[in-house]
Amino acid sequence: MNNFLIVAAENDGLVKCKAGGMGDVVRDVPRQISERGDTAHVVVPAYSRLHVGGKFIMNLDFQLRGQAYTAELYEVTPKKAFDNLTHYVIHHPEITAGEIGHIYHNDPAEPFYTDAIKFIVFCTAVAEAVRQEVFGSLDVIHLHDWHTSLLLFLKTYHPQYSSLKKHRFVYSIHNLAIQGIRPFDDNYSSLRNWFPEVDYDRDALKDYRYQDCINLMATGIRLADAVHTVSPSYKEDVLKPSRPPEFIGGESLEEDLKHADMEGRLFGILNGSNYKNIRTAQKKNIYRNTIRAIFQWLQEESKKYKADFLAHTGEKVVGLLNQPPRFVCASVARLTEQKFYFFKRSPELLAEMLERLDKVGGIFMLLGTGDPGYEQLFREMSYKHPNFIFTNGQSEDLIDSIYLEADLYIMPSQFEPCGISQMLAMRSGTPCLVHHTGGLKDTVTHLETGFAFDGETFEEKRASMLESFDLALHLFFNDPVQWKKIQANAKKMRFTWAKSVDDYYKYLYALPVRK
Template sequence: MNNFLFVAAENDGIPKCKAGGMGDVVRDVPRQISERGDKAHIIVPSYSRLHQNGTLRTLLNFKLRGVTYTAELYEVIPKKEFANIHHYVIHHPEIEAGGIAHIYHDDPTEPFYTDFIKYVIFCTAVAEAIKKECFGKLDVVHIHDWHTSLLLFLRAFHPGYRNLNQMRFVYTIHNLAIQGIRPFDGNYASVKNWFPEIDLDYKVLMDYRYQDCINLMAIGIRLADAVHTVSPSYKEDILHPSSPPEFIGGEGLEKDLQDADNEGRLFGILNGSNYQNIREAEKGNLYRNTITAIFQWLQEESKKYKSDFLAHTGEKIVKFLTEPPAFVCSSVARLTEQKFYFFKRSPEVMIAILEKLSKVNGILLILGTGDPGYEKLFREISYSHKNFIFVNGQSEDVIDSIYLESDLYFMPSLFEPCGISQMLAMRNGHPCLVHHTGGLKDTVEHLRTGFIFDGDTYDQKMRNMESAFDLVLDVFLNDKQTWEKIENNAKEMRFTWKKSVDEYYTQLYSIST
């Protein structure tokens, strides 16, 4: 039996520990490992809340900043029980909940300041737990994004954790754009402050652009035994320099990625989608569920600042209970540059799409929270366009209903490492309109399972986005046979975790299946 440890910032296998697609991956891959008869442990930070109904397993003592820290290791109850899977959280008072999904902090004046501190404590506690064999003897440690790459720093440079060299470390890149860059010295959230006893190899650790800083994303790429991107096309994209906004590639790390590729350490394997143990949703409840969620949010103190807008959204939705729209175009995403850059830079294109929808009694429904600038833009457009429904919150019931009841799923992502939303929409038989980038290239085929727009320049992309939307509405209204064929093709697509994890075993884990 092979023994795995997954270390991540998110795990949707336990309640209230998801902000994005990473949570889905960390939930689903261990379930595949369990089906093969192997053992998987998953560990995430507690964020001062996830340990509360857990069982204390042990105390972990380790040195940081020249003083002894004590963290608590809890085993917690998952959403669903699977054989040979154990879920854990690390609790320490300084590992606090952030404002983003109660996980990440947003430090606009000094990026990564707070998150660096809490993930330093978390990773060092995990290294100590591995050293104490809290998970037994491990074969593979699978870490995710910059939040956990500090384990590779400890393996390479900390004399107390040389035992980490006895296991294979796999590093998955979910979002290359977020790199965890912090100073080497001269700051509370700096490497030297937390590890004063370690001699630093600045060449191995530094960011190319800010050479007085560590780049934790780069550490993962440089020091892991295997590096993994979550789609084959994204792997090819990031080997080339970025040229925004026309092309998002290696984001300054293309040389490290090229080196990893030349060394046979870089692999592009498409994420899977969950087709079993799906959270059940009932059709016909989209507007009812949305109104219920809005009433709940209106009672939360943290949402008082946008209570007027939530009431405005609820008022718009009430009429759909008796007079539903004829066409629902939807999108569910964190409000970030990655997901909605095109709308922020060219709101006139978004408004043109709303006008096209209004002519066919259609709506655009976007659910999400995130960057205040994007929230403000979408609130303003909602006030001035009655067929734009901006659901400015997070609700699993509403999200399930959106995936179940939309006619078209819209993903105008600037870049997309893989994307899971298009898979979830297709699982329910809904065509997607997507930008031809990253994992969207690997999952959506034009006029077969959905619709695609692209262009050599930004202006071309915007014109082609509008043209693609015209095509969508034309097919929907005037060619029902083709529309139904696209729906059926989308529903028949299967991006299974079994296929993906087969490749994980042979390529990432070096385990024969």
């Protein structure tokens, strides 16, 4: 029996511990491991809230900033129990909840300042737990994104944690663009402030652009035994330099990734999706669920400043109860540059799509929160266009209804390491219109399971997106046989975690596949 430790910032195996797709991976992979008869432990920060009601396991004592620190380890109850799978959180007053998903902080003046502090405390506590074999004798430690890469720094350079070198460390990249860059010196969240007694190789840790800083994403890539991108095509993308906005590739780390690839340490394995024990939604509830969500948000103090807009949206949706649209396209995502750059750069592009929809009695439903600039753009577009329904919030019931009831799911990501939304839409038989990049290349085939757009320049991509959108509308209204074939093909696609975790065992974990 193999013994795994999964370390991450998010875990959707727990209630209210997800901000993005990483949470889905950290939920599903350990379940697969447990179903194969192996043992898995998952540990995430408590964010000053997730430990409440948990079972206290022990205090973890360690040194930071030349001072004694004590963190608390709790076992917590998951959403769903599995044999040989245990969930933990680590609590310390400096591991605080942020604004994004009540997990990450947004520090505009000094990016990663607050997050670096809490993840330094978290990672050192985890290192101490591993040193004491709190999780037993481990075979593999699987880290996710820059938030956990400090464990590789501790293993490599900290004398207290040299025993961690006996474990195999795997590092998964979910978003290469977010790198956790912090100064080496002269800052409260600098490496030297937290580890004044540790000697380390600055060249092995530095950011190429800001050489007085540690790049924690690069640390993971450089020091892990195996490095993992969450789709094969994203692996190919990140080996090339970025040319924004036309192409997002290695984000200045392509040389590190090429080096890992040459050493046989870099693997592109597609994320899976869940096809059993899923939340079920009923058809014909999409507008009711929208109104229900709006009323709920209107009660929240944090949404008071949006009350006028929410009421404006509700008024639009009430009209749809009596006169449903002939065609619904939809999108669900955090409102960021990655997800909606094309619309932010060219609001005219979205306006043209809405005009085309208007001619056929169609609407565009967009659900999400995020960057204030993107929220403002979409609120303004909603006021201008009656058939643009922007629900500026988060609601699981409404999200489920959107995946189930939309006719076309729109996913114009500027780049996409893997993507889960297209898989969830396809699972419901909803074809997707996607930018032909990263994991979207590996999951959506143009005119077979959905629609794709691409191009060498922004203008070519913009024109290609409109062309593919026109084609989707044409097939829906004029060629129902072809449309239903694409729907059926999309619904039949299976991106299973069983297959993905087979590849994890073979390539990342270097273990025999257990089934």
